[in-house]
Structure formats: C-alpha cells, structure tokens
Amino acid sequence: MSETIARAWAVTRHDGMVLGFTDHDRSLQFEGIEFRPDSGLSARAVVQGSGLSVDNTEAAGALSDSAITEIDLMAGRWDAADVRLWDVDWSNPENRRLIFRGHLGEVTRSGAAFRAELRGLSEPLNRTQGRVYHPRCSASLGDGQCKFDLTRPGYSAEGVIVAHEDGQRFTLSGIEGHDAAWFERGQLVVISGVANGLSGIVKRDLASAGTRREVELWSGLGVYPAIGDRVRLVAGCDKRGETCRMKFLNYLNFRGFPHLPPEDWLLTPKVNR
Structure with missing residues (x-):
C-alpha cells in the first residue's frame, strides 16, 4: 500500500475559509474538501515528541492568486489557522490516517515563496500558568476578567x-x-x-x-x-488602578495589586527601635 500513499492537508482560517492541498499529482476528495495538487504547497516530515513536547513541522510553498496570496499573508489572515494533516491512500481516500493537528505559527516569506511553522495541540500546555502579582492590572481591557463593555458610549x-x-x-x-x-x-x-x-x-x-x-x-x-x-x-488602558477608577469606572474589577510594597522596600535595611 505504501506505493499509493500521499499526503493531504487542510487549512481552515478563522473567517471559515478552507483550503485543501496534496502532494499527489491529482485532486483528492474527502470530508467535503477538495485537496488540490496545483497549489505549490508541501509539508516537511512531522516531528512529534513524547509527553508534552510540542509537535512541530513546517509548510512551504509558492504564493498563488487562487490559494494563498501575498496580501492575505501580510494581512495576517492565515495567522493561527487550524491545520489537519493526513496520510491517505490516493486510490481509496477512505483509507487514511490523521497524523497531525494543530495550527499555523510564524509565517515568513521571501520573494514569491513562503514558509509557515506548524504548532501542535500540546503547545498551550507549555505556557506559564498562574497569576502575576503586580501593581498593574493583569486583565486585558474588555475580557472576561475585566468585564468592561467597550460598546459603551464614549469608549x-x-x-x-x-x-x-x-x-x-x-x-x-x-x-x-x-x-x-x-x-x-x-x-x-x-x-x-x-x-x-x-x-x-x-x-x-x-x-x-x-x-x-x-x-x-x-x-x-x-x-x-x-x-x-x-x-x-x-479606548486604551495603561492598566493603572487610577485609570481603571477614573477613566473606565471599573475599579471593582481591577485585577492588579496597587498596594504591594515596591522592590526597594524589600532591600531597605530595617532599623530596630
């Protein structure tokens, strides 16, 4: 069967646009997607680690007006797009195996060609967890912790x-x-x-x-x-408590610690009285 194995992969942008690509010399059809051979797109061998290591690979290709355009790349419309990669029997596409799922990372280009990093599903598990204790707010304006409604008049x-x-x-x-x-x-x-x-x-x-x-x-x-x-x-926020209270009237949801002693306080010698 190895003689009939091809690689096919689908890329789904956040706006819902889906493109399919294959290294086979003919189009393949499955899961409601047409995987085209004329895109000039190819993938390197997938590197998958054990445990919580980040799966990684790369995609390389040529800019194509009918598929991935230079304008779309520069506009960031492919950033963090969902990626699925299969080994598929081109003589019977129902015989296939999903070998990678993740999203596009950094995209670079040179002339009429581009290269995109692929990041696996385990990557978020390597991010630092927990809160940072800092005088300024740790929330992003308008998110679930801040809870400020940016559609309010004046903002x-x-x-x-x-x-x-x-x-x-x-x-x-x-x-x-x-x-x-x-x-x-x-x-x-x-x-x-x-x-x-x-x-x-x-x-x-x-x-x-x-x-x-x-x-x-x-x-x-x-x-x-x-x-x-x-x-x-x-409107923007500099994450200070005063700004939260006076500009946004949202101090109840302030996520900083404005009364923490500064670092200098920890280094100042204490005088016994």
Missing part, C-alpha cells in the same frame, strides 16, 4: 482616513469629543475596504484642530487601507 469612535503613511501613521476625520491620548494603547480597526478587519495597537493619539485626529500605530498594517476607508478607534 469607541468611527472616522474616515484622510491620509496615512506606510499604514502606520494616520490622519482621521469625523472623530471628536475625546481628549488627546484617549485612544493610546487601544486599537485602530479598519472596518471597510481592502484592509477590512485588520487592526493595530495605538502608540500615539493626538487631537488636532476641528475633527481631525493624528494616530500612530506601533507597527504598520500588513495591507494598506485606502483614503476614504472607515476605521474604528477603541
């Missing part, structure tokens, strides 16, 4: 891109009624155009004359939006 605003530089520094119109730096450490989310759905963390937020606003991200968007596209700004 987000929509505007239009008037100009931008390298998809990183934006001039926006239509956003008013917010103090300067209100959106720093928050998010800029593109909600229309070719970059729809992409987001970045706000580094600087400057209120200009009238309704114009200058916003700079920590890193540029993978796909440049067009002038006239709409964006949403979401």
Whole structure:
C-alpha cells in the first residue's frame, strides 16, 4: 500500500475559509474538501515528541492568486489557522490516517515563496500558568476578567482616513469629543475596504484642530487601507488602578495589586527601635 500513499492537508482560517492541498499529482476528495495538487504547497516530515513536547513541522510553498496570496499573508489572515494533516491512500481516500493537528505559527516569506511553522495541540500546555502579582492590572481591557463593555458610549469612535503613511501613521476625520491620548494603547480597526478587519495597537493619539485626529500605530498594517476607508478607534488602558477608577469606572474589577510594597522596600535595611 505504501506505493499509493500521499499526503493531504487542510487549512481552515478563522473567517471559515478552507483550503485543501496534496502532494499527489491529482485532486483528492474527502470530508467535503477538495485537496488540490496545483497549489505549490508541501509539508516537511512531522516531528512529534513524547509527553508534552510540542509537535512541530513546517509548510512551504509558492504564493498563488487562487490559494494563498501575498496580501492575505501580510494581512495576517492565515495567522493561527487550524491545520489537519493526513496520510491517505490516493486510490481509496477512505483509507487514511490523521497524523497531525494543530495550527499555523510564524509565517515568513521571501520573494514569491513562503514558509509557515506548524504548532501542535500540546503547545498551550507549555505556557506559564498562574497569576502575576503586580501593581498593574493583569486583565486585558474588555475580557472576561475585566468585564468592561467597550460598546459603551464614549469608549469607541468611527472616522474616515484622510491620509496615512506606510499604514502606520494616520490622519482621521469625523472623530471628536475625546481628549488627546484617549485612544493610546487601544486599537485602530479598519472596518471597510481592502484592509477590512485588520487592526493595530495605538502608540500615539493626538487631537488636532476641528475633527481631525493624528494616530500612530506601533507597527504598520500588513495591507494598506485606502483614503476614504472607515476605521474604528477603541479606548486604551495603561492598566493603572487610577485609570481603571477614573477613566473606565471599573475599579471593582481591577485585577492588579496597587498596594504591594515596591522592590526597594524589600532591600531597605530595617532599623530596630
């Protein structure tokens, strides 16, 4: 049977798009997916460790307008996509064995080719567990621990891109009624155009004359939006207790320890009285 074994794998993005690939010279069909041979995509040998070791392998291929495009890769639309890999009998696809399941890790590209790291299901088990005792909040704004509702009036605003530089520094119109730096450490989310759905963390937020606003991200968007596209700004949090109490009125859910003594206190010699 080894003469009829091929490798087939399916990649499912978070937006629900599913693509199938195979190293066989003809298309294969199973589980409602067509596995195409013309994608230029291949996988290296799977490395699977015992215990809680991280399963790992790599996928390499050529950028294809009909499958994986350069724009989609740069936009991060393939980040953390679900991956399943089978050994399959191409003469009878019902005779197959699932040998890997995980998700895409880091994706790099060079010219017209790309390489993606595959990470196994056991990877999260190697993450550090437990709370960190720190004066600042350990929650993320709006998550299950913070419980703040970011849809509340005043904590987000929509505007239009008037100009931008390298998809990183934006001039926006239509956003008013917010103090300067209100959106720093928050998010800029593109909600229309070719970059729809992409987001970045706000580094600087400057209120200009009238309704114009200058916003700079920590890193540029993978796909440049067009002038006239709409964006949403979401308020940011610096995780201080004072900010939680005064800006968000959410101190009941503050997850930090603001009254912990500083490190210097531990090193200060105690004087007997």
